[in-house]
Amino acid sequence: MWRFKRETTGSRLTKIILFVLSxxxxxxxxxxxxxxxxxxxxxxxxxxxxxxASVCIGSIALIACGGSKNPxxxxxxxxxxxxxxxxxxxxxxDREQALKQIFFSIPAPIEMADMIKDAGFSFDKTMxxxxxxxxKYVDEENRAINLGIYAADLSYSTVFEQxxxxxxxxxxxxxxxxxxxxxxxxxxxxxxxxxxxxxxxDSLLSYVTLSYQNVNAYLKEGKRTDxxxxxxxxxxxxxxxxxxQYAGKNGxxxxxxxxxxxxxxxxxxxxxxNLFATSDRVNRMKEDLTRxxxxxxxxxxxxxxxxxxKEGGVTTIGSTETVTMSDATLSKIAAETVVIRNxxxx
Amino acid sequence: xxxxxxxxxLLVFIPSFASAQCKPFTKNKVLPKLNGYVQNxxxxxxxxxPGEDAEIMVTFFGGRDYRLLVVAHPxxxxxxxxxxxxxxxxxxxxxxxxxxxxxxxxxxxxxxxVIKIKVPEQKDAVVQHIGCISIVSGFKQ
Numbered sequence: 001m002w003r004f005k006r007e008t009t010g011s012r013l014t015k016i017i018l019f020v021l022s023x024x025x026x027x028x029x030x031x032x033x034x035x036x037x038x039x040x041x042x043x044x045x046x047x048x049x050x051x052x053a054s055v056c057i058g059s060i061a062l063i064a065c066g067g068s069k070n071p072x073x074x075x076x077x078x079x080x081x082x083x084x085x086x087x088x089x090x091x092x093x094d095r096e097q098a099l100k101q102i103f104f105s106i107p108a109p110i111e112m113a114d115m116i117k118d119a120g121f122s123f124d125k126t127m128x129x130x131x132x133x134x135x136k137y138v139d140e141e142n143r144a145i146n147l148g149i150y151a152a153d154l155s156y157s158t159v160f161e162q163x164x165x166x167x168x169x170x171x172x173x174x175x176x177x178x179x180x181x182x183x184x185x186x187x188x189x190x191x192x193x194x195x196x197x198x199x200x201x202d203s204l205l206s207y208v209t210l211s212y213q214n215v216n217a218y219l220k221e222g223k224r225t226d227x228x229x230x231x232x233x234x235x236x237x238x239x240x241x242x243x244x245q246y247a248g249k250n251g252x253x254x255x256x257x258x259x260x261x262x263x264x265x266x267x268x269x270x271x272x273x274n275l276f277a278t279s280d281r282v283n284r285m286k287e288d289l290t291r292x293x294x295x296x297x298x299x300x301x302x303x304x305x306x307x308x309x310k311e312g313g314v315t316t317i318g319s320t321e322t323v324t325m326s327d328a329t330l331s332k333i334a335a336e337t338v339v340i341r342n343x344x345x346x
Numbered sequence: 347x348x349x350x351x352x353x354x355x356l357l358v359f360i361p362s363f364a365s366a367q368c369k370p371f372t373k374n375k376v377l378p379k380l381n382g383y384v385q386n387x388x389x390x391x392x393x394x395x396p397g398e399d400a401e402i403m404v405t406f407f408g409g410r411d412y413r414l415l416v417v418a419h420p421x422x423x424x425x426x427x428x429x430x431x432x433x434x435x436x437x438x439x440x441x442x443x444x445x446x447x448x449x450x451x452x453x454x455x456x457x458x459x460v461i462k463i464k465v466p467e468q469k470d471a472v473v474q475h476i477g478c479i480s481i482v483s484g485f486k487q
Binding site: 102265317 | 370
């Protein structure tokens with residue numbers, strides 16, 4: 001049993017710190033608002049040493065005994081998503097760069113797959129990278145890029161409601177994510193749920209998007225953002241490849257337009273890869289994408305004005321900006337995409 | 347005295363370790379708010395501190411409907427988010443909005459929009475907290 005010292009300024013401060021920390025742990029602060037000097041002083045006035053000790057002992061008891069029998073309550077601290085900032089130096093170290101590496105977005109492959117379907121095209125299995133090749137990808141760079149490629153093929157198969165293909169691509173994605181050391185992104189329970197729900201298109205779609213998110217989440221939170229960047233790049237290349245295979249066929253215009261609009265994502269992606277200048281594997285990917293970017297310079301973007309309309313509570317965002325390209329440019333983009341893709345999937 | 351030190355260690359460090367990541371927050375508190383929209387980005391969640399800001403550029407395709415979510419842990423207070431075009435013209439702010447976390451819109455043409463988030467300062471706080479912020483967008487099928 002420990003003893004508190006006599007009331008001195010130092011021990012009072014210790015009591016306040018202990019109380020604030022224990023309150024946070026056991027969620028006495030239900031509104032989860034910042035604790036100010038004023039609020040702490042107010043609380044302190046009404047608390048005896050015994051009460052503080054009780055709170056502390058209670059906290060220990062909760063930790064030791066596992067808290068409530070309700071599993072959801074036990075998970076509360078883990079899922080709360082907030083904590084004290086205990087190590088400022090570590091937290092703010094290279095902060096701007098860290099936030100730029102985390103907050104990055106290009107459309108996920110599922111959206112482009114949805115646009116291919118919307119354009120009235122049918123599923124073509126022959127375009128996909130075979131799942132039989134999964135064992136060939138043995139180093140981290142190839143595994144990451146091909147995980148992205150499989151993620152795009154999985155999205156495409158799922159959007160077109162190809163159940164067996166979806167399960168196959170999910171299994172291949174799981175193999176590669178395990179090999180990359182992120183087993184938890186698609187664990188056995190997750191795969192079981194997918195198997196059970198494979199006949200429900202909406203459920204399958206949400207599992208596919210969740211698996212893509214999980215993989216990137218584990219990597220970004222595990223400070224392996226460069227690996228996540230390779231996955232996103234692989235997914236983008238495969239999505240572009242699938243789109244170019246449809247674009248321009250028999251005078252088709254909608255996919256051609258979508259391929260032209262990929263100029264935005266490509267520029268964003270290359271800028272993002274620039275954040276990993278010290279990574280050789282990311283630089284290799286960047287070199288490939290830079291070649292593609294050189295061809296994309298022939299895509300004509302005419303800047304315009306943005307307009308915002310609100311009608312019946314619905315906001316519509318428009319722009320006079322136009323993006324166009326010739327058939328010759330489309331052919332060049334398609335050809336270069338095949339070269340880059342083939343380099344990675346072999 | 348030894349027990350006292352152990353107690354202090356547990357109280358200081360366990361909450362930080364336990365809440366260090368935002369994946370459960372995103373999964374449990376954010377993704378359900380997509381309300382039937384299909385998520386179309388990878389993973390944009392991080393713990394942020396009071397006074398910090400961040401931005402992200404997102405491409406939205408013409409002819410499609412979107413729901414954009416910026417969800418912050420309540421400990422961070424009223425996080426502000428704005429949506430602007432690439433030239434800085436503000437399209438939306440959550441200040442005064444009924445739903446401060448979600449923005450639904452239709453895109454006429456494909457364009458890039460910039461989402462900026464700002465965490466309010468907490469100058470008088472004795473204990474500084476960090477909390478998760480997730481930016482998630484989804485399209486309507």
